Amino acid sequence: MINRVLTNFKSNYRKAILEFNYLRKKAYPTFVHKEKDRLENEIPMFFFHSVSAIDLEEKFKYLVKNGYRTLKADELYESLTSNKVVPNTIALTFDDGDESLWSVAYPLLKKYGLTAIAFIVPNWIVDSVEYQPNLEDYSKGKISLQDVQKRKFNSLPFISWQEVKEMHNSGCIDFQSHSLSHSLIFTSGDIVDFVHPNFDFGFYFGKVPLFYTNQNNLEVKPQLGTPIYTISPRLFGAKRYFANQTLREACINCVKDNGGADFFKDKNWRNTLSKIVNENKDLLNGNYESDEEREAGILFELTKSKQIIEEHLEGKTVRHLCYPDYAGSTLSIELSKKAGYISNFWGWDVSSLKDRKKYAYDPYFVGYKKPFWGWECIQGKPTNRPGDDPYSIVRLPGDYIFRLPGKERRSISRIMIKKIWRKK
Secondary structure, eight states, X not given: OHHHHHHHHHHHHHHHHHHHHHHHTTOSOHHHHSOOSSOOSOOOEEEESSOOHHHHHHHHHHHHHTTOEEOOHHHHHHHHHTTOOOTTEEEEEEEETBTHIIIIIHHHHHHHTOOEEEEEOGGGOBOOOSOOOOHHHHHTTSSOHHHHHGXXXXXXXXXXXXXXXXXXXXXXXXXXXXOSSOOEEEEEEEEEEEOOTXXXXXXXXXXXXXXXXXXXXXXXXXOTTOEEEEEEEGGGOOOOEEOOHXXXXXXXXXXXXXXXXXXXXXXXXXXXXXXXXXXXXXXXXXEEOOHHHXXXXXXXXXXXXXXXXXXXXXXXXXXXXXXXXGOOOHHHHHHHHHHTOSEEEXXXXXXXXXXXXXXXXXXXEEOOSSSSOSGGGTTTOOSOOTTOOTTOBOOEEGGGGGGSSSTTOOOHHHHHHHHHHOOO
């Protein structure tokens, strides 16, 4: 228990250090950094991923108490392009389609009369007729709060299409695209790690690309010893590097022939695998996809996602895109227009990052050289105002809802302390 708490604290602290940099460089909207009586002709947008009941309800109570109104994607688009913002309007966005969208967010949105925009990944959503309990069942005394939270650890970590349909029909959640598969690609022949027993694949294997075991078959979880190259999100716009299969198999077989998982008990295991790589350097020249293949790959992620969501939701037109990992590019913007999107959602202003060659705080995520980032379209843009480019919509973490002008506004120090000690 203590180890889990400390591990969680370290992870949150690591992320908080980045946010301290954003705060120090004033990368967030003015209302976050200064005391304000009202918003200054702007529409703040907040993003969430996995949420907890107590934490989210506190935020919703604050919004309702201070008279804030939430917008759906089309309403937001109209406000930005009509050069007219209704006072006290904001947008709540939920990325990925985590199960807590159904179990926590949906019941609370209905309870407080709020709306949200949910950016979902069709490849992560399954058909399931099995009913999953949510906060409404808890409020009726049918189950405990612990029962609601159990789903995070079962076989349905994301919402189902049946739940998407119910939430869509309720009118309080506007479903839009988060790409087809939230995919990553290798970007160079630079090996940054090897898969080992303690390798962090991320939630739903979200830190590594899918591996091709041959021309047609995919392997979701790569085998021990697999080389890991520099990585970037697909929509970032880098060209995909095709890792050499012969080298990959040589590393995997080395591990298999020397005890499997026990191979990694030798403190020199990295040197052993690195020696194999050095002996096969000629295999690291690998192939890159062509410009045409890159555009086709990105366009497929955009058009197929839109198509699948519209097929599942009768009468729905998907017109808004949110970039996975907040990483898009000038190329992706143009291709999103071609796919029929009228707006693009990102993260926040990242111009305060010390080294923009690195992706967030993960050393595996390295971009290509020129430009370092496809985020240049939102650098220096901390908020959204009337007349802004709808393909350059910025968002900030949901914790800063408590910095919106209003009664019982919270200090930044209080917000940051809670973020650091928050449970996963």
